Amino acid sequence: MHGKANILVLANRTALSVGLEEALRARLDRGPARFTLLVPLGRSADAERTARNMASSLCGAGLEVYGQAADSDPLNAVLDVWNPAEFDEIIISTLPASTSRWMRSGLPRRVEQHTGAIVRHVEAREAPVSPNHRWEHTMA
Numbered sequence: 001m002h003g004k005a006n007i008l009v010l011a012n013r014t015a016l017s018v019g020l021e022e023a024l025r026a027r028l029d030r031g032p033a034r035f036t037l038l039v040p041l042g043r044s045a046d047a048e049r050t051a052r053n054m055a056s057s058l059c060g061a062g063l064e065v066y067g068q069a070a071d072s073d074p075l076n077a078v079l080d081v082w083n084p085a086e087f088d089e090i091i092i093s094t095l096p097a098s099t100s101r102w103m104r105s106g107l108p109r110r111v112e113q114h115t116g117a118i119v120r121h122v123e124a125r126e127a128p129v130s131p132n133h134r135w136e137h138t139m140a
Helices: 018-029 045-060 074-081 107-115
Strands: 005-010 033-039 065-069 089-094 119-123
Touching (some): 033 045, 107 119
Parallel strands (some): 005 033, 005 089, 033 065, 089 119
């Protein structure tokens, strides 16, 4: 593949987790990539601000990340933006399977079925929010 791969990343409570950051770095080991962090918080101005702040935190860790708020339903969020001409694959970051609603609903499999995309699943712990960050929208 020439140039950078475009990777769609779906995450919410794990968006700033060490586990997701490690997975994005591991993806870079396979070749250059830029990431679009899709955060299913709804489409309000506060949600957009939160998504941009999350992406900015990942950029501060040396990753090329653009943040975008999306539909609060994670499957609809992906389907609203998925375009195979724009994205090369999808990474879905969830809480551990024992506590993840997304995993109980079979979200990674459902996204793969609806998009036909390569879907990679990352299991991560919820990121602790530092006292220096005040998100405008609660990460549900």
